[in-house]
Amino acid sequence: MELPAEVVTGTALMEVVRISALPTEEGAPYPGRPVAHWSGDEVTEALALIGTLPGSEQHRCGFAPGWSVRAYDDSLGPVLMEAAFCFGCHEVRMHGPAVPPALAEQFFDADAPQAAALLARFRGAGARHGL
Template sequence: MQLPAEVLADTALIEVVRISARPKKVGAPYPGETVAHWAGSEVADALALIGTLPGSSRHRCGFSPGWSVRGYEKSLQILLFEAAFCFSCHEVRMHGSAVPPDLANQYFDVDAPPAQELLARFRAAGS
């Protein structure tokens, strides 16, 4: 999966969200409970893991993401990105000030070890 350079360089905090519904408008944050905050080396580790997600073809499920990550810059005032992950249709939808349109929709192999590791981290954060 490709992450914008600004995300890799400037993300200081990641919020992990257990999504409960779809946003009411395009570009709005996905509603849900924030279950964890990752900072320091956890940010670097999470972004590296997300960056290694191998591509996949699209599967049809209607996009029903269960988890998202929100990345904030150092002042915690600016949301650089939110990435919502659907492990059914293999799609990631991203939006935010650092996300160019060509990276907004990507597909990943949910059965690949990096994807399973990411899902395990999400589940551990939510328990």
């Protein structure tokens, strides 16, 4: 999977969100409960893992993402990128000022070991909050 270069080089903090619904308008944050904040090595490892997700063909499930990550730079100002992952249809949708249109919608192999490791990280973060 290809991540925006600005996100890879400029992310200082990632927020993990357990998504509860789809946004009501395009470009709006995915509603849900933040369950973790990753910084330092956790950001580096998460971005590396996401960046190694192998591509896949589109599967149809209606896009029901369960998890998203929001990337912030050192200023912790507006989000650089939010990426919502649907492990059912193997799709990730990204939006934010650092995301070029060509990268906004991608497909990943949800059965790959990297996807299983990413999902385990999300679930581990959620488990700390009883999710």
